[in-house]
Amino acid sequence: MLAYAIRRFGQSFFVLVLMSFLVFVGVYAIGNPVELLVNPQADDAERIRATAALGLDKAFLEQYWVFLKGAASGDLGRSFVYNVPALSLILDKLPATIELAFVAMVIAIALGIPLGLVAGLKPDSILGRGIMAGSILGFSLPTFWVGLVLIMVFSVQLGWLPSNGRGETVTVAGVPLSFLTADGLLHLAMPAVNLALFKLSLLIRLTRAGTREAVLQDYVKFARAKGLTQGRVIGVHVLKNILIPIVTVIGLELGSVIAFAIVTESIFAWPGTGKLLIDSINQLDRPVIVAYLLVIVTLFIFINFVVDVLYSMLDPRVRLGGAASH
Amino acid sequence: MSGDPLLRVEGLRMHFFTKAGVVKAVDDVSFSVGRGEILGLVGESGSGKSMTGYSILGLIDPPGRIVDGRIDFDGIDLTRLDAAAWRAIRGNRIAMIFQDPMMTLNPVLRIDTQIIEAVQAHADVSRESAIARAREALVRVGIASPDERLRAYPHQFSGGMRQRVAIAIALVNGPDLIIADEPTTALDVTIQGQILFEMQKVCRESGTALIWITHDLSVIAGLADEVCVMYAGRFVESGTVADILDRPLHPYSRGLIDSVPSRNERGRPLRQIPGMTPSLLSLGPGCPFRERCTSASPRCVESPDVTEPSPGRRLRCFHPSA
Ligand SMILES: Nc1ncnc2c1ncn2[C@@H]1O[C@H](COP(=O)(O)OP(=O)(O)OP(=O)(O)O)[C@@H](O)[C@H]1O
Ligand code: SF4
Ligand SMILES: [Mg+2]
Numbered sequence: 220m221l222a223y224a225i226r227r228f229g230q231s232f233f234v235l236v237l238m239s240f241l242v243f244v245g246v247y248a249i250g251n252p253v254e255l256l257v258n259p260q261a262d263d264a265e266r267i268r269a270t271a272a273l274g275l276d277k278a279f280l281e282q283y284w285v286f287l288k289g290a291a292s293g294d295l296g297r298s299f300v301y302n303v304p305a306l307s308l309i310l311d312k313l314p315a316t317i318e319l320a321f322v323a324m325v326i327a328i329a330l331g332i333p334l335g336l337v338a339g340l341k342p343d344s345i346l347g348r349g350i351m352a353g354s355i356l357g358f359s360l361p362t363f364w365v366g367l368v369l370i371m372v373f374s375v376q377l378g379w380l381p382s383n384g385r386g387e388t389v390t391v392a393g394v395p396l397s398f399l400t401a402d403g404l405l406h407l408a409m410p411a412v413n414l415a416l417f418k419l420s421l422l423i424r425l426t427r428a429g430t431r432e433a434v435l436q437d438y439v440k441f442a443r444a445k446g447l448t449q450g451r452v453i454g455v456h457v458l459k460n461i462l463i464p465i466v467t468v469i470g471l472e473l474g475s476v477i478a479f480a481i482v483t484e485s486i487f488a489w490p491g492t493g494k495l496l497i498d499s500i501n502q503l504d505r506p507v508i509v510a511y512l513l514v515i516v517t518l519f520i521f522i523n524f525v526v527d528v529l530y531s532m533l534d535p536r537v538r539l540g541g542a543a544s545h
Numbered sequence: 546m547s548g549d550p551l552l553r554v555e556g557l558r559m560h561f562f563t564k565a566g567v568v569k570a571v572d573d574v575s576f577s578v579g580r581g582e583i584l585g586l587v588g589e590s591g592s593g594k595s596m597t598g599y600s601i602l603g604l605i606d607p608p609g610r611i612v613d614g615r616i617d618f619d620g621i622d623l624t625r626l627d628a629a630a631w632r633a634i635r636g637n638r639i640a641m642i643f644q645d646p647m648m649t650l651n652p653v654l655r656i657d658t659q660i661i662e663a664v665q666a667h668a669d670v671s672r673e674s675a676i677a678r679a680r681e682a683l684v685r686v687g688i689a690s691p692d693e694r695l696r697a698y699p700h701q702f703s704g705g706m707r708q709r710v711a712i713a714i715a716l717v718n719g720p721d722l723i724i725a726d727e728p729t730t731a732l733d734v735t736i737q738g739q740i741l742f743e744m745q746k747v748c749r750e751s752g753t754a755l756i757w758i759t760h761d762l763s764v765i766a767g768l769a770d771e772v773c774v775m776y777a778g779r780f781v782e783s784g785t786v787a788d789i790l791d792r793p794l795h796p797y798s799r800g801l802i803d804s805v806p807s808r809n810e811r812g813r814p815l816r817q818i819p820g821m822t823p824s825l826l827s828l829g830p831g832c833p834f835r836e837r838c839t840s841a842s843p844r845c846v847e848s849p850d851v852t853e854p855s856p857g858r859r860l861r862c863f864h865p866s867a
Contacts, residue, residue: 441711446637536700
C-alpha cells in the first residue's frame with residue numbers, strides 16, 4: 220500500500236509539471252495582457268515598465284523557470300489584475316464551487332441510483348420507461364437553457380427561489396457554507412439541480428445498464444435459490460456488484476462537476492471559481508488562469524486516488540500495489 | 546419405496562411468451578422422486594432440463610410462466626404458493642446447484658457472508674451458530690481448513706473448490722431435495738469424479754433426495770436410481786436406471802445410449818442420432834422426434850400419449866422398440 224502511494228505520488232507530480240508547462244504555453248499564446256492592463260493613453264516607456272514589472276519581458280522558458288521556482292515554494296504568481304497571490308484568490312472562491320458541486324453530486328446520487336435500479340428491474344413498465352425518457356431529456360437539454368428556464372419559472376413567474384448569489388452563509392472552520400442556512404439552501408436549490416441534471420441522467424443510465432446485466436447473472440439466481448428476500452438479493456448481491464463501475468464514474472464526474480461548474484456559476488452568478496476563471500480569461504490574468512488549472516488538476520488527481528482506494532475496497536479482486544499487500 | 550414420493554411433478558408446462566411467439570420450454574413433463582432417491586434428468590442441450598429445475602424452485606422469470614401442471618412436494622402444491630411461501634422452501638427444503646461454479650458465487654462477497662445469509666434466511670440464529678453450521682458444511686464437502694476458507698473471496702478458489710462451496714451452501718440447511726443442474730460439466734474429469742462421489746456420499750448419508758440434471762448418460766449410470774429422459778421440452782420415457790440403460794423403449798433414449806462409448810463393446814463405431822433438435826418456436830403438433838426417428842410412421846404426426854408398458858415404467862411413443 221505504501222509503495223503504491225509513493226508510486227502514485229510520483230506519477231501525479233509528473234502529471235502536474237507536464238500540465239503546468241502545457242498551460243503555460245497555452246496562456247502565452249492567447250495574447251499580451253499588458254494591452255489590457257495599462258491605460259490606453261500610456262506611452263511606450265510606461266508599457267515597457269509595466270511589462271518588466273510583470274516579468275513579461277523575459278524569454279518564454281525563463282518565465283516558465285521563474286514560475287516553477289515559485290511553485291516549488293507554493294507561490295503560483297500574483298494576479299495581474301488584483302495584485303494578490305493567484306492561489307489565495309482561487310482558494311477564496313473554491314469552497315463555493317466545491318459546495319455547489321458536492322450538493323449537485325449528492326442530488327444526482329440520491330436520485331440516480333434508486334431510479335436506475337427501478338428502471339433496470341422493471342425495464343418494460345411505465346415507470347421504467349418514464350425514467351428512461353426523463354434521463355434522455357436530462358442528457359440532451361443544454362445546461363444553460365435549463366438554467367434559464369429554471370430562473371424563468373421559479374424566480375420570475377412563481378417568485379419562489381432567488382436566482383443569484385449564495386445567500387446567507389455560516390462560517391465553519393474558516394469556510395463559508397450556504398447549505399447550513401435556510402436562505403443559503405434556497406439559493407443553492409436551482410444551481411445545484413441545474414448542475415446535477417446531467418450527472419443524474421448519467422447515473423440513471425449507468426445503474427440501469429448495470430442492473431439489467433447483473434440480474435441475468437447466475438449468482439443472482441443462486442442467491443434467489445437460497446431463499447433470500449428480494450430486498451437482500453437487490454440491495455446486497457446486485458447493488459454491490461454494480462456499485463463498482465458507479466463509484467468510478469461518480470469519482471471522475473465529481474472532478475468534472477467541479478471543473479465545469481462554469482456555466483451554472485455564470486447563469487446563477489454563483490461566486491465560485493468558474494466565474495473567476497471566466498473573468499480572468501477576459502482580462503488575460505495569466506497567473507490566475509494557470510493557478511486555476513493547476514488547482515483543478517490537483518483536485519482531479521486527488522479524487523482519482525480516493526476512487527482507486529474505494530474501488531479496491533469494493534472489489535476484492537483488485538488489490539492496490541500488487542498481490543502481496545492484504 | 547412405500548408411501549407418497551417426496552416430489553411428484555405432473556403434467557408440468559412452462560412456456561415463454563416472447564415477441565417471436567410461444568416457446569414451450571417445458572411441455573407436459575412428469576416424474577417423481579422418492580425420499581433419499583436419486584433421479585437422473587437427461588436430455589440434449591435445450592431440452593428444458595434447467596427450466597424444469599427452475600420451475601420446481603419458482604425461479605422462472607417473465608416472459609416465462611408455468612401454465613399448467615402440479616408440483617407436489619411433500620403434500621404441498623408448489624405452483625399454488627405465494628412468493629413468500631415459496632421463498633421459505635427455497636434453499637431450506639429444496640436447494641439448487643448450478644452448472645458453472647465460476648458464475649454461481651457472488652464475486653464481491655466473502656464466502657462466509659454467502660453461507661451465513663443462506664442459514665439466516667431460514668433460521669433465526671446468531672452469527673456465531675450460523676458460522677458453526679457453515680464450517681460444518683464446508684468440512685462435509687471435503688474442504689480443509691474451513692476457517693481460513695470462510696474468510697476468502699470466490700476468486701481465491703479453483704473451479705472445483707467453488708463448486709464444493711456451492712454444494713456446501715445447498716447442504717447447509719439440510720434440505721430434503723437438491724436439484725443439481727449439471728454441476729460437474731464445467732470441471733475437469735478428475736474433479737468431476739471427486740465431486741460426483743462426494744455428492745452421492747453426502748446425499749446417502751443425510752437421506753437427501755437428488756435430481757441430477759445432465760446430458761451425459763454415462764454419469765447417470767453409476768449414480769441414479771431412476772432416470773427421466775426429456776426431448777424438446779417433452780417427457781420421453783422414465784424408469785429405473787437399469788431399465789433405461791439396458792432396455793430403452795423410446796427411439797430417442799436408444800439413440801442416446803448408442804452414442805455413449807460403452808465398456809463391453811469396444812471397437813464398435815459410435816452411432817450418432819442424425820439431424821438436429823427442432824426449434825421450440827416452430828414446433829407443431831405430433832411427436833417432436835419424428836424428423837430424426839428411424840421408427841417413425843405416418844401415425845407419428847399425432848402426439849403419442851404417455852403409456853405405462855410395465856409397472857414403474859412410463860413412455861411416450863407409438864412404436865417402442867421391443
Ligand atoms: N428467456 C427465454 N426466452 C425464451 N426462451 C427461452 C428463455 N430461456 C430459455 N429459453 C428456451 O428454453 C429452452 C430450454 O432451455 P433449458 O435451459 O431448460 O435447456 P437445458 O436442457 O437446460 O439445456 P442445457 O443442457 O444447454 O443447459 C431452450 O430451448 C431455450 O431456448
Ligand atoms: S412416436 Fe413415432 S416418431 Fe416419435 S419416437 Fe415414437 S416412433 Fe419415433
Ligand atoms: Mg441447462
